[in-house]
Every structure is written in structure tokens, then in C-alpha cells.
Amino acid sequence: MRILLDECIDQRLRHCFGGHDCQTAAYANFAGLKNGRLLEAAEQAGFEVLITVDQEIPSQQNLSRRGISIVILCAPSNRLHDLEMLLPAALSALDALAPGDVVRIEHPAI
DSSP, rough: OEEEEEEOGGGGGGGOTTEEEEETTTTTTOOTTTHHHHHHHHHHHOOOOEEEEETHHHHOOOOEEEEEEEEEEEEEEHHHHHHTTTTHHHHHHHEEEEEEEEEEEOTOOO
């Protein structure tokens, strides 16, 4: 699966998605793109999933016609330690995603 990590996510998290082609927005040359433009560029580049901490994307974008899914990591911060705690649930969610799906992975402390 091709996974794109949003700019707001620590780039070291890409190493936690073994078995998947996981790239950062900066590596994919999408630095500075926001919401709709980022989703369009990611879809055109063949990414299947965007992983982000931006909880506002679903309310700002019509995702029903999108060919990309979104996984939103809801943690106390976007620090690597906080996000790593959500990885088991995020990896599990990848198996059930369909295009246009939005899945929120909640941190137990929230």
C-alpha cells in the first residue's frame, strides 16, 4: 500500500510502516500543499492513504469521491512518542480501508 505522511507528522514514523511504501510529504515533493491540493497531488501520484493529525480535513473536504483514504491520528501531541502509541490500531485500520474512508485513531488519554 502507498502511504503518504502529512507534513505535520514526524518523518521518523515512516519506518513504522514496514511492508508498505510510506513516504513523507516533503520526500514526495508535496511540501506546502494543503488539504484539497495535497489530496489531489497524492491521488495523482498513486498514494492510497494519507496519514495526518489534522482533524479538520473531513469537515473541509468532500471525501466521498476521493480515491484516497485518510487515517487521522488523534494524540495529545504530534511528537513521535505519542504517535507511536497509535501505530497498532493504525496498521490494523489499513487492512479495512476503502477509497474515501476516514478513520480516526484515538489516543486513550484523549
